Amino acid sequence: FFLGAMFRAASGLRGKQVTGLYRYYCTSGKETIGFIGLGNMGMSMAKNLMKNGYSVVAYDVSPQANQILQNEGAKIASSPEEVAVSARKIVSMVPASAHVKEVYCGENGVLKASQPGDIYVDASTIDPHVAKEVANAVKEKGASMLDTPVSGGVTGAANGTLTFMVGGPQDVLEKVRPVLEAMGKKITFCGDNGSGQIVKLCNNLALGIQMISIAEAMNLGTKLGADPKLLADVFNCSTARCWSSDSYNPVPGVMEGVPSSRGYEGGFGVDLISKDLSLALTAAQTVKASIPLGATALQLYNLISTHGLGGKDFGIPYAFFNNTIEKKK
Numbered sequence: 425f426f427l428g429a430m431f432r433a434a435s436g437l438r439g440k441q442v443t444g445l446y447r448y449y450c451t452s453g454k455e456t457i458g459f460i461g462l463g464n465m466g467m468s469m470a471k472n473l474m475k476n477g478y479s480v481v482a483y484d485v486s487p488q489a490n491q492i493l494q495n496e497g498a499k500i501a502s503s504p505e506e507v508a509v510s511a512r513k514i515v516s517m518v519p520a521s522a523h524v525k526e527v528y529c530g531e532n533g534v535l536k537a538s539q540p541g542d543i544y545v546d547a548s549t550i551d552p553h554v555a556k557e558v559a560n561a562v563k564e565k566g567a568s569m570l571d572t573p574v575s576g577g578v579t580g581a582a583n584g585t586l587t588f589m590v591g592g593p594q595d596v597l598e599k600v601r602p603v604l605e606a607m608g609k610k611i612t613f614c615g616d617n618g619s620g621q622i623v624k625l626c627n628n629l630a631l632g633i634q635m636i637s638i639a640e641a642m643n644l645g646t647k648l649g650a651d652p653k654l655l656a657d658v659f660n661c662s663t664a665r666c667w668s669s670d671s672y673n674p675v676p677g678v679m680e681g682v683p684s685s686r687g688y689e690g691g692f693g694v695d696l697i698s699k700d701l702s703l704a705l706t707a708a709q710t711v712k713a714s715i716p717l718g719a720t721a722l723q724l725y726n727l728i729s730t731h732g733l734g735g736k737d738f739g740i741p742y743a744f745f746n747n748t749i750e751k752k753k
Contacts, residue, residue: 454478457603458511460504460527460534461548462489464690465574466517468581469547469607471496473515475584476606481510504530508537513600515607517547520699521554528558540566543600547588549573549628549696551703552618559592559617568596571617572604573624577672578691579681585609589627591620625707628700632721632738635668635697639742642675647746652678674739683737688749691737698725698734 454477459470462484470493474480480498483506484490490500501507504527507514514534516527524546528534534544544562546555546569559569570592580586586608590597594613604611614623641664645655652675660670673679683691701722708715728734728744732752743749 455513456481456511458482458501458507458514458534459498459516460484460507460514461517461523462486462493463517463519464578464692465547465581467493468578469515469517469586470498472581472584472607473603474498478603478606481507483507503532504528504534505532505536508534508542512539512541513543513545513603515545515547515603519548519696521550524548524550524554524558529561535561535565538562538565538567542567543596544569545572545600545603546570547572547574549624549700549703550621552621552625552707555591555621556618568593569617570596570600571620573620574608575624575627576608578683579671580608587612589614589620589623591615591622592617622707625700625704628697629704629715629718631668632697632701632725633717634666635672635674635738636721636724636741638664638666638668639674639739639745642673643742643745646675668739672739674742676743682739684739684742688736688740688743691739693735694725694729694738694740695734697738698722698729701725 456479457473459466459473459480459482462470462482467489470480470482474497480493481501482490482493482498483501483504494500501510516524518524518527526533528544544567546558555571559571562569570590572588572590574586574588576586584607587610588604588608590611590613597613601611614620642652642655646652656669656673656675656678659665668674672682674684676684679685683689701718704718705715705722724741725738728740733740733744733749740749
C-alpha cells in the first residue's frame with residue numbers, strides 16, 4: 425500500500441478505494457478520460473488524448489499494450505468496470521460487436537460502475553443494431569452513448585486526423601466534442617444511435633472494393649513492365665485517384681510510412697475489413713440492396729485469410745496477386 429501511494433503521488437494521480445476498486449483522478453489539468461482497447465488504432469488515439477492534456481485511465485486485454493501506455497503516463501485499470509469507476513467519459517475502440525457488448529454489458533463491464541450523466545463513446549465499427557442495443561442499455565443507467573466509428577486508418581490515428589461519424593444525441597456530442605477533437609480533425613453528426621455505424625459500413629464497403637481494384641491494376645501494370653511509382657503518380661492525378669492509391673498505396677516502395685512499406689504489418693487487418701464487409705452484406709440483406717462487388721471483395725479477403733494472412737494489412741491483395749508473400753497451404 426505504501427509503495428502504491430508513493431507511485432500515485434509521483435505520477436500526479438491520487439487513489440480512493442471504491443467497492444474494492446480504486447478510483448483515480450488527476451490533481452491538475454483536464455478531466456480524466458477512460459480508454460478501452462489499445463490496438464493499432466486505440467493506442468494512438470489514447471496517446472493523442474494525453475498529448476492534448478487529458479489524463480487517461482485505460483484497459484486492454486493485452487498486458488503488453490497496457491504496459492506501453494503506462495510507460496507514457498497513463499493509469500491502467502484491471503477491467504472496464506474499473507475504468508468506469510475512475511472516468512465519467514469513456515472512449516472504446518475494440519474489434520467487433522461481441523467485444524463492445526462485453527466491454528459495456530459484461531460481468532466486469534462499464535455498466536457495473538456507471539453513474540447517471542456518464543458519456544460513453546464507442547469508436548469501434550460494429551453492427552448498427554448492436555450499437556442501438558448497447559445505447560439502450562446505457563440509457564437505462566441514466567448515462568449516454570454515442571457510436572463514433574472512424575476513418576483515416578492507423579496513419580490518421582497516429583497523426584490525430586481521424587474523421588468521426590457520430591450517431592446519438594446531438595447535445596451529448598457537443599459535451600464530448602473537445603475529446604474527439606483531440607483525436608481527429610473532422611466530426612460529422614449522422615443522426616440517431618446506429619447512424620454513425622451505417623455511414624461507416626458504407627464507407628468501408630467502398631474502401632474494400634477500391635483497395636482491391638488498385639492492387640489489381642497496379643499488379644497488371646507492373647507485370648506488363650510499368651514502373652509502380654509512375655503508375656501511382658498517374659493514378660493520383662487521374663480518374664483512378666482514391667485514398668487507397670494516393671494515401672495508402674498497397675505496392676511496396678511506392679510510399680513510405682504505410683503498411684505495404686513494412687511487410688503489410690501494423691495496419692488495418694484483412695480479418696477486420698472482412699468483418700466490415702460481412703456486416704455490410706448482412707445490412708444489405710435486410711433492405712434487399714444488391715452489393716455484388718462487396719460480396720466478391722469479401723470472398724477474396726476470406727481466401728487471403730485462409731492462407732494465414734488474416735492479420736496482415738488489407739493492402740495485401742497486391743502481394744497475393746503477384747505471389748510475393750508466403751502463403752500457407
